[in-house]
Amino acid sequence: MGETPRDETPTTPTRRGFSRRALLGTGAGALAVGAGLGAAGRPAVAALEDALGDHEPQDVVDFHGEHQAGIVTPAQDRLCFASLNVLTKDRAELISLLKDWTAACRRITRGLDVTETGFDGGSEYAPPQDTGEAHDLSAAHLTVTVGFGRSLFQDSSGKDRFGLKAHLPKGLIELPHFAGDQLEDARTGGDLCIQACADDPQVAVHAVHNLIRMGFGVVSTRWMQLGFGRTSSTSTAQATPRNLFGFKDGTANLKAEDSAAIDDHVWVRDDSWLSGGTYLVARRIRMILETWDREALSGQEKIIGRTKGTGAPLSGGEEFTPVDLNMMGSGNQPIVPVDSHVRLAHPDTNHGVQMLRRGYNYADGTDTLGNMDVGLFFIAMVKDPATGFVPIQKKLAREDALSEYLRHTGSGLFAVPPGVPADENAYLGQQLFEA
């Protein structure tokens, strides 16, 4: 390579927003080999602030905070989700990876390469420290949210793997079998999860790809799921998107602006390490579109309990009009049918339980019979899965008319630790490992 002219001039225009290079004013070289930023021992957060200077872009979601980002953050359009197995038996190695991930997340959520050395700034004889595919792209509102599975605390025989068993949070239960579950082992469980959400799918894939790469030999990928379009709003400023059944989804979702409800239903508040965190429930729900698409409009609407057009409840009004579960129609039958999804999932029929949903449409090709493998990758953030998810899912699985068109093929439950303070020594999961 010594004979090859290397071009270090500022480079291609970004596709949208700030480019990673533009952030630095003078091109990547300035950060990689420039003014001594990030020399050994230099505090990482301060160096990062220096590097960014006045260039804090508009499409950055702060990685730091009391809670992890990617929970009440307005749901971005694209998802890349991964569940990992931990291979190492060494607690220190696991902590070291979480520290590396933290440093990487601080940078990639600002649209920077994973490390200061970046994707072409290191030794030409070493593998690049960043895989490069997001290098020209903006931060794209990237959030990275990490969770811990039950199997991280104890293996299936109950053995303590990393000295964490005493800190197994009470909500991190084994999810029961629900009626109709057809879970595939290769899409279920995991010791760790990474939820990367962004406006640009390449930015989300890059995040997961690089965190996995940094964990080579320490973790391995158990399963991975791309979500091409969000199906929930988590902010009142967002329009309600439609799922692949063609219905608006998540109209009655918890919204970030309702901080009292978020406090009641999402954040764990106790004296444990998990206080300020939450639980992430993931369900890969295949939709049997071939059958659904042959259902009459009136049938579809009775199954959902809302009109397909506006999303208004069958009891009347507009999209955000509260459902009247008691309104009776002809034949003295409830207008919102007893087996409709909206009734069975409604807080009034579930002891007031609500979830913060953050799901995504997926399309993974076809099965061996040529049916489309498409559906909803359901994600919900809940304060306590045992009361906030299991009872409602038990009921839906048994009674919901919609269940006939659904097949749960994957599942995961993860404890999501609280956020990382803007302190160079803080790291993801520190509250657990120092509990």
Add this chain to the structure above:
Amino acid sequence: MGETPRDETPTTPTRRGFSRRALLGTGAGALAVGAGLGAAGRPAVAALEDALGDHEPQDVVDFHGEHQAGIVTPAQDRLCFASLNVLTKDRAELISLLKDWTAACRRITRGLDVTETGFDGGSEYAPPQDTGEAHDLSAAHLTVTVGFGRSLFQDSSGKDRFGLKAHLPKGLIELPHFAGDQLEDARTGGDLCIQACADDPQVAVHAVHNLIRMGFGVVSTRWMQLGFGRTSSTSTAQATPRNLFGFKDGTANLKAEDSAAIDDHVWVRDDSWLSGGTYLVARRIRMILETWDREALSGQEKIIGRTKGTGAPLSGGEEFTPVDLNMMGSGNQPIVPVDSHVRLAHPDTNHGVQMLRRGYNYADGTDTLGNMDVGLFFIAMVKDPATGFVPIQKKLAREDALSEYLRHTGSGLFAVPPGVPADENAYLGQQLFEA
């Protein structure tokens, strides 16, 4: 449903650009049950023009033209591709489906529902004619490009299926086995293909979903592939994106603005029904990222023949500087290595052959070993696959240093008929069926 108040007021804000409803000024009801547009026998194209009125949105790519859209159209960011089997043995039924698809494409490429009846305007006792998931979204530059596989003209025993065998175009060959091919039957071949590209993946998925749905009983899905991000530019106005190896991809791609080169390398020009059409080569190319990511930067750059940062050729200059294949470096070795991808794929080493590439990054989760199933869904448009694709792929498969990191797992070759004129009686593939 008679007892349920249906809300027909103009509805939710669109997420971007024009909404399907806003297009119509007065809400979907106006089109569905309104002023008699599209009454039986009313010419479809004229009615469509009326319905759109002055509201032609900015993000519409015209479906009509000498060539199909989605070929030289500036490559949109998202892809949904499907390969279909034809189930019917009835030529008239196949033609009828192509006519239905044509009518649907005229509408969905303008951001309208599949039919005038739409997704909630029909009888409540009939299945909706549009599945609804893109109803609130803009046209998103949607293009739908349809192609015909060799098996449509004759089955594997050579039998004429639909009276088309005499019109089998000479370029629609059986692709040979290439060194290292690991093609999966469930990702290979097909009688028909649909390439839907759009700015919004939900719009692309909706297009494929609805065309498949309209073909229930006539066609079945053989395979389907989502591409989350484009890896090629087809216009000089587009920045070059990066593939999942982190390199800029398609720097030297044919560009739509170079109409002479497009004429030379893309459009079939003869006296057959295919004149004005082209051939679409699809290859699902898995990238073995776990191995690639451990390769040194200099090794990666020598394999590609370009620098990772700017994409400049190793012979020097900037991204768009022509590669100098003859420049010698130390040890009297070519600076652009003899087994580098850029050299082996270069027109100068391939009798001047060029392709119009239109590929997409994909991420389909993990394999049974936990390795990421990610890579490039390669699409190329070529005038003659026998000279414009097969020789170069034979060479790459044998000699390209990059092949070690690639695994071809799916393949398809389709003849892409010329475009549909803006005439209500014209339909996709008419030139073939009336040849």
